[in-house]
Amino acid sequence: MRARQKMRASHKKRIGRLIAALDTADSHQVDRRCTLRFEAMLCADIRAAMEWRGIDPAASRVLRNAEARVAGFVDSPELQAADQAFRAAHREQPQDGRDPWQRVEDGLERAGRHYLDGSLPAFLVASLTELWAWALVQPRLLPMSPDAGYGVSVNTSLVRGIVE
Secondary structure, X not given: OHHHHHHHHHHXXXXXXXXXXXXXXXXXXXXXXXXXXXXXXXXXXXXXXXHHOOOOHHHOHHXXXXXXXXXXXXXXXXXXXXXXXXXXXXXXXXXXXXXXXXXXXXXXXXXXXXXXXXXXXXXOOOOHHHHHHHHHHHHHHOOOOOOHHHOOOOOHHHHXXXXX
16 A cells, blocks of 8 residues: 555656646747747837838848848737747746736837937847837827828818817
């Protein structure tokens, strides 16, 4: 009887080690997919801002490399749901109690302030994060001239009699 209990304990330990190894492998795969999703979002934001400003996206080696990394990534709603469930089950609380996304926002805000004067990053060597910070401030630098692509504004002040 005692031999049976020891075998069961050793089996439990072995199964525990196997589960831990699977969780680690799953965690790496989930992290990889989340990173690729995040990079795809950054690439889309950066490319849109560069094109909007009339800058050839090919001018950024970092953007080209990131787009090459995410080009072969095939995502699906099922995979996203599975990754979200895995993350929820294995969520770790930040040690300082601050929201990690708030730290990202704060860092991007600080980095983006530099570009509010209309300056440009060194597209050839700038990091993806720096390019993203630049891209995020571009809507604040709207041109003063109207853009026909957005439609024509109707002067409602004349209708109300505010302006003659």
